[in-house]
Amino acid sequence: MNGEARVGDEGTTPEAAFAANGLGRRYRRRWALRDCAFAIPAGAVCGLVGPNGSGKSTLLTLGAGLRQPTAGEVRVHGLRPGLDPELRERIGFVAQDKPLYPRLTVAETLRFGRELNPRWDQELALQVVQQGRLPLTTRVGELSGGQRTRVALALALGKRPDVLLLDEPMSDLDPLSRHQLMGTLMGQAAEHGTTVVISTHILSELDGVIDHLLLVDGGQVRLAGPVEEILGAHLLLDGAEGLPLEPHTVLEVRHTGRGVSALVRPDGPVAEGWRAESPDLEQLLLAYLRSPEAAPLNTTVPSTPLEVAA
Amino acid sequence: MSSAVLATRETSAAPRSGLRPRGVTWLTWRQTRAALLVVTLGYAAALAYLLYQHHQFDVTTVRLRGLHCSTDTRDPVSVITANCNLAALAVMQAASGVHRLATVALAAPGLLGAVLAAQPLAVDLERGRHRLLWSQSVSPRRWFTQRMLLPAAILLVLSAVLSVALRWAVLWTHPALPIEDWSFDNASDALAPVYPLLTLAAFALGAVVGLLLHRVIAALGITLALYGVLLYGMAQVRPYLVPLHRKVVGPGDPWPSGDWVYDSGPVVHGKDFSYSACPVATGCDKEPSWILYHPLSQFGPMLWVETGMLAALTAGLVALAYRRLLALTR
Structure with missing residues (x-):
C-alpha cells in the first residue's frame, strides 16, 4: 500500500x-x-x-x-x-x-x-x-x-x-x-x-x-x-530446475518435463536464466485457486475506516 | 466484445395517479385476484344460503302457527298430528340449516389463513423469490405489510358481512331462531363480532407459519392444525370467560330455559355431589340439584370477551410475524 x-x-x-x-x-x-x-x-x-x-x-x-x-x-x-x-x-x-x-x-x-x-x-x-x-x-x-x-x-x-x-x-x-x-x-x-x-x-x-x-x-x-495492477504485480517464470526463486514471493511452482514454471510476486530483479512474462488473468486465477496457501494480495484495502454517509 | 450501448432514456416509473392498484398492492392483486374472487363468491353463496334458510324459517314458522296445533280443530286428530309434525320438522330444518352454515363457516378462517397467507409466503421463501422481492426498491417490511393488507382487508369485510347477517338471523329478527341452539355453542363464534377477529387471527397465524416454515405443504398443514387447536382451546376456555352463576333447583322444578348449564349435580344434606355419587337403585330424583350456569344475558358480553382475546392474539401474531421477517433479513 x-x-x-x-x-x-x-x-x-x-x-x-x-x-x-x-x-x-x-x-x-x-x-x-x-x-x-x-x-x-x-x-x-x-x-x-x-x-x-x-x-x-x-x-x-x-x-x-x-x-x-x-x-x-x-x-x-x-x-x-x-x-x-x-x-x-x-x-x-x-x-x-x-x-x-x-x-x-x-x-x-x-x-x-x-x-x-x-x-x-x-x-x-x-x-x-x-x-x-x-x-x-x-x-x-x-x-x-x-x-x-x-x-x-x-x-x-x-x-x-x-x-x-x-x-x-x-x-x-x-x-x-x-x-x-x-x-x-x-x-x-x-x-x-x-x-x-x-x-x-x-x-x-x-x-x-x-x-x-x-x-x-x-x-x-x-x-x-x-486487474492491471494485480497482473503487473506477478510474473510467470519459466526455466530450468534449480534456478533460484529468492527473494520473490512464490505462489505456485509447477514441474514440467522441460523444467520449472513458477508464478511469483517479484521482489527485486529476476535471476538470470528465467524467462519472465506477465501471466494472463486466467493463468493467474487458476494458480491462486490451485494454491490455497499462497499469500493474499489486496491493493484496495482502505487506509481509514469506512465512514457512514451522512 | 461488442457493447450494446443504449441511448440515454428517461426513467418511466409507474404513474402515480388514479385508483388503480400500485406497487406491491398491484403485485398482490395480480397474484391473488383469482383466489379472492373465489372466496368472495363463496361468502356470497353462504350469505344467499343464510337468507334463503332464514326465509324458510319465517315461512315455516308462520305455517306452523297457522295450523293452531295446540287449539281445537275440526280436522281428524291423525291429520292434525301429521300436519303439525311436518310443519314443526320444516321449522327445525330451516333453523338447523342456519346453525349448520355457522358451523361450516367456522372452518373457513383456517382454510383461508392457510391458502391466502401461509402458502404464498412459504412458496416465496421456499423458491427464493423473497430475494427477488427484497432486491427491488421496497423494504421487506413494506412488502410484507402490503402483501398481507389487501387479502386481510377483503377477508375482514366478507367475514364481517356474513357474521353480522348471522347475528341478525339469530338474535335480531322476529321470529328469532331458537337461541338455545346458539348460546355458548361453538357455532356462536361465527357471529359478529367474534368471527371477523377469528378470521384475522387465522390469517395472522398463517402468515407466521408461512414465514417460519418455508415449506408449502408443511405450512398449509401446520396452519390448519394450529387453527384446530385454536378452536379447541377457545371451546375449553369459553365457560370461564364470564363468571359462572350457581343456583339450587328443587326436585321437579323447571331448569333455567335458554341458559347454558355448565355443570350440575344433586344436593344431599346441604352438600354438592356429582350424579355419579347417587345410589344406582334409587337415584337422586327426589333431591334438589345444584346448577352452575351462564344466564342468557351473558351471551353478548361473552362474545365481546372472546373478541378481545382474539384481537390480542392477532396483535401478538402480527408482532411475531414482523419479528420473524426481521430475523430473515439479518
Missing part, C-alpha cells in the same frame, strides 16, 4: 461503490466469510471469482442488503445495504437461481419492475427482453432457463441501479446471449457509470471485460484490486 491513495480513502480518490471492512458472515457455526476487506470504485466492472462455497454468493447477498454481516461492515456508496432505505433503489441484484414468478407473463414481470422501482427504465428492460426475441405474452414459467435469465437481467437493468450485483448471471446462457448481455452490461457501466460486480466460474468470460478483480476463497479475500 505504501501510503498511496486508495479507493475509499476519504477525500483522495473516487468514492468506493462497494466496500467492506472486517466483514464476516456466519451461518450457525460455519463462517461463510471472515475478515474481508476491499473497496471497489464507482464505475468499475469487477469480477468476483472463487471456487464453490468460497463465499461469493454470501458476499453479494450482503452487498444487496438481503442479509446483514455477523462481523465488520459492508457499504455501498457509503451506505449500509438493507439498513439505509435510500440505498434500495440504487442496488440491483440477480440471484444465482434467478427467482421469478412463473405465472406472470414477461410483460407483467416488467410491470412488476416498474411498479416496485421509481427509477425504472422500461425501454431498456424491453430492449433486453426483445434482444432475446421473447414474446411479452409468454408466461415466465414457460421460458427456458436462459430466457428466464434474460428476464431476470432485464429486471435488474431496468431498475437503473448504481451498483449491479450479479451472481453467476451467464451460467445458463448460450454463447450468443452471453455475448449480447455482457455487451449490454458493459454499455450500462460505460454510459451510466454503473458499478457491476459479476461472480462467475467461467474465467475466460472475464478476460477483457473486467477492470477490477476480487478473488474470494475459503471465505477470505485473496486478491483484490485493479
Whole structure:
C-alpha cells in the first residue's frame, strides 16, 4: 500500500461503490466469510471469482442488503445495504437461481419492475427482453432457463441501479446471449457509470471485460484490486530446475518435463536464466485457486475506516 | 466484445395517479385476484344460503302457527298430528340449516389463513423469490405489510358481512331462531363480532407459519392444525370467560330455559355431589340439584370477551410475524 491513495480513502480518490471492512458472515457455526476487506470504485466492472462455497454468493447477498454481516461492515456508496432505505433503489441484484414468478407473463414481470422501482427504465428492460426475441405474452414459467435469465437481467437493468450485483448471471446462457448481455452490461457501466460486480466460474468470460478483480476463497479475500495492477504485480517464470526463486514471493511452482514454471510476486530483479512474462488473468486465477496457501494480495484495502454517509 | 450501448432514456416509473392498484398492492392483486374472487363468491353463496334458510324459517314458522296445533280443530286428530309434525320438522330444518352454515363457516378462517397467507409466503421463501422481492426498491417490511393488507382487508369485510347477517338471523329478527341452539355453542363464534377477529387471527397465524416454515405443504398443514387447536382451546376456555352463576333447583322444578348449564349435580344434606355419587337403585330424583350456569344475558358480553382475546392474539401474531421477517433479513 505504501501510503498511496486508495479507493475509499476519504477525500483522495473516487468514492468506493462497494466496500467492506472486517466483514464476516456466519451461518450457525460455519463462517461463510471472515475478515474481508476491499473497496471497489464507482464505475468499475469487477469480477468476483472463487471456487464453490468460497463465499461469493454470501458476499453479494450482503452487498444487496438481503442479509446483514455477523462481523465488520459492508457499504455501498457509503451506505449500509438493507439498513439505509435510500440505498434500495440504487442496488440491483440477480440471484444465482434467478427467482421469478412463473405465472406472470414477461410483460407483467416488467410491470412488476416498474411498479416496485421509481427509477425504472422500461425501454431498456424491453430492449433486453426483445434482444432475446421473447414474446411479452409468454408466461415466465414457460421460458427456458436462459430466457428466464434474460428476464431476470432485464429486471435488474431496468431498475437503473448504481451498483449491479450479479451472481453467476451467464451460467445458463448460450454463447450468443452471453455475448449480447455482457455487451449490454458493459454499455450500462460505460454510459451510466454503473458499478457491476459479476461472480462467475467461467474465467475466460472475464478476460477483457473486467477492470477490477476480487478473488474470494475459503471465505477470505485473496486478491483484490485493479486487474492491471494485480497482473503487473506477478510474473510467470519459466526455466530450468534449480534456478533460484529468492527473494520473490512464490505462489505456485509447477514441474514440467522441460523444467520449472513458477508464478511469483517479484521482489527485486529476476535471476538470470528465467524467462519472465506477465501471466494472463486466467493463468493467474487458476494458480491462486490451485494454491490455497499462497499469500493474499489486496491493493484496495482502505487506509481509514469506512465512514457512514451522512 | 461488442457493447450494446443504449441511448440515454428517461426513467418511466409507474404513474402515480388514479385508483388503480400500485406497487406491491398491484403485485398482490395480480397474484391473488383469482383466489379472492373465489372466496368472495363463496361468502356470497353462504350469505344467499343464510337468507334463503332464514326465509324458510319465517315461512315455516308462520305455517306452523297457522295450523293452531295446540287449539281445537275440526280436522281428524291423525291429520292434525301429521300436519303439525311436518310443519314443526320444516321449522327445525330451516333453523338447523342456519346453525349448520355457522358451523361450516367456522372452518373457513383456517382454510383461508392457510391458502391466502401461509402458502404464498412459504412458496416465496421456499423458491427464493423473497430475494427477488427484497432486491427491488421496497423494504421487506413494506412488502410484507402490503402483501398481507389487501387479502386481510377483503377477508375482514366478507367475514364481517356474513357474521353480522348471522347475528341478525339469530338474535335480531322476529321470529328469532331458537337461541338455545346458539348460546355458548361453538357455532356462536361465527357471529359478529367474534368471527371477523377469528378470521384475522387465522390469517395472522398463517402468515407466521408461512414465514417460519418455508415449506408449502408443511405450512398449509401446520396452519390448519394450529387453527384446530385454536378452536379447541377457545371451546375449553369459553365457560370461564364470564363468571359462572350457581343456583339450587328443587326436585321437579323447571331448569333455567335458554341458559347454558355448565355443570350440575344433586344436593344431599346441604352438600354438592356429582350424579355419579347417587345410589344406582334409587337415584337422586327426589333431591334438589345444584346448577352452575351462564344466564342468557351473558351471551353478548361473552362474545365481546372472546373478541378481545382474539384481537390480542392477532396483535401478538402480527408482532411475531414482523419479528420473524426481521430475523430473515439479518
